[in-house]
Amino acid sequence: MLCYIDGMERSIIIAPSVLSADFSDIRTALEDIRLSGTNWVHLDVMDGVFVPNITFGPKFISDIRPCSDLFFDTHLMIEEPVRFIEQFAKAGSDCITVHTEACEDIRETLDLIKSFGVECGLSIRPSTPVEEVEPYLDMVDLVLIMSVNPGFGGQELIPETLNKVKRLVEIRGDRDYFISIDGGVNASTITDVFSSGVDVAVAGSAFFSAKDKRSFVQKMSRGQGDLR
Numbered sequence: 001m002l003c004y005i006d007g008m009e010r011s012i013i014i015a016p017s018v019l020s021a022d023f024s025d026i027r028t029a030l031e032d033i034r035l036s037g038t039n040w041v042h043l044d045v046m047d048g049v050f051v052p053n054i055t056f057g058p059k060f061i062s063d064i065r066p067c068s069d070l071f072f073d074t075h076l077m078i079e080e081p082v083r084f085i086e087q088f089a090k091a092g093s094d095c096i097t098v099h100t101e102a103c104e105d106i107r108e109t110l111d112l113i114k115s116f117g118v119e120c121g122l123s124i125r126p127s128t129p130v131e132e133v134e135p136y137l138d139m140v141d142l143v144l145i146m147s148v149n150p151g152f153g154g155q156e157l158i159p160e161t162l163n164k165v166k167r168l169v170e171i172r173g174d175r176d177y178f179i180s181i182d183g184g185v186n187a188s189t190i191t192d193v194f195s196s197g198v199d200v201a202v203a204g205s206a207f208f209s210a211k212d213k214r215s216f217v218q219k220m221s222r223g224q225g226d227l228r
Contacts, residue, residue: 185220
C-alpha cells in the first residue's frame with residue numbers, strides 16, 4: 001500500500017475518481033492525476049444492480065493500465081463480486097475493494113483477492129453500521145466508508161458518516177489498514193474529513209473541475225479548504 005504524500009507532517013492521500021473524468025480523453029485524465037502530485041486513482045465499477053448506474057469493467061482497467069503507473073484503487077460496487085475478482089486482479093488493479101452488503105461470503109471474497117497478490121478493501125454504504133466491517137479488520141488493507149449513497153458523483157457528503165471514520169481510527173491499534181472516504185469530498189468538507197482521521201479521500205468532480213489540480217491536491221491533502 002502506498003503511503004502518505006508527505007512524511008514530515010500529517011497529510012492524507014487524495015484519490016481522484018475517474019468516474020468524473022472525460023472518458024473520451026482518459027489518457028489526459030490519468031496524466032492530470034499524475035501531474036497533480038498524487039499517486040492514486042480511484043476506479044468505480046458499477047453494475048446497475050447493486051447501484052443504479054453502470055460504468056465499466058475489467059477491460060477498461062486493462063486498457064488504461066499500460067498508460068499509467070498510478071496505484072489503481074478499484075472499488076467494486078457489484079453484486080457477488082467474487083465472480084469477477086480474478087478478472088479485475090489480472091486487469092491490473094493494485095487494490096480491490098468490495099462491499100459487505102454485496103458479498104454472500106465476505107471472508108472467501110477477501111481471501112480470493114489476496115490470493116492474486118492484490119491488496120483488499122472492504123466498504124459500507126452510509127446506512128450500514130461500521131460494526132459490519134469490524135470482524136474483518138485483521139484481513140483488510142483498506143476500509144472504505146461511503147459518505148454518499150453509491151451510484152452517482154456530485155452528491156453532498158453525509159456528515160454522520162464521519163463518525164464511522166472516527167470509530168475505525170479509535171479501534172485500529174496496531175492493525176495495518178488505511179481508512180478511506182468516498183463521496184462529497186471538496187473544499188467545503190475537507191476540513192471535517194481531514195479532522196475525522198482518514199488516510200485516503202476520494203475526490204471526483206471536485207478534482208476534475210479544479211483549475212490548478214496540483215494546488216488542489218496539495219491543499220486538500222493537508223485539510224485546507226481555502227483553494228483560492
